[in-house]
Amino acid sequence: MKKSLISKVVGIIVIVLVVLGVIGFCFLNKSAYEILVESNNTCDGKEYSFNYDGKDVYTDCISNISVRKNGKLYKLKDAIEKNVINFNELLDKADKKLEYWDGGSVLYQYKDFTIIDYQRLYDKDCDFIVIGNKNITIDDYCK
Secondary structure, three states, X not given: OHHHHHHHHHHHXXXXXXXXXXXXXXXXXXXXXXXXXXXXOOOOOOEEEEEXXXXXXXXXXXXXXXXXXXXXXXXXXXXXXXXXXXXXHHHHOOOEEEEOOOOOOEEEEOOOEEEEEOOOOOOOOOOOEEEEEOOOOHHHXXX
16 A cells, blocks of 8 residues: 555656646746847948837847747847747846936847947937947947
8 A cells, every 4th residue: 555655646746747847848948039140340320120119229230130939030020020029028138237327228238239228318319229239339329
């Protein structure tokens, strides 16, 4: 009788561990993605890419930016529009975040690129997002 009880307990533990493993794998796999950036050292000025949450998003100094998730490759614009990732997830993945006292501008620094989310109180024309190579600075687009 003891062997039977031990076998049942071990069986239940194994089943619980397998279920937890599957749930953990699904959760981690769902949120895992990779940003692929092809930088361009020729910065000819910002180029319109898409609109996110009422704010225009531009690229500069970048020839291509893509997202790889679940084995599929998407242009950044398509990944956001198809809800593969959202822009806030991308911002949260930054290696470094610098906030400015100009009304709320934020510079997000990554290994291969930079995102600047401008929000300046004294300059209403400076309310947009720029995605550029790792060398762009906050003063490059709004002074």
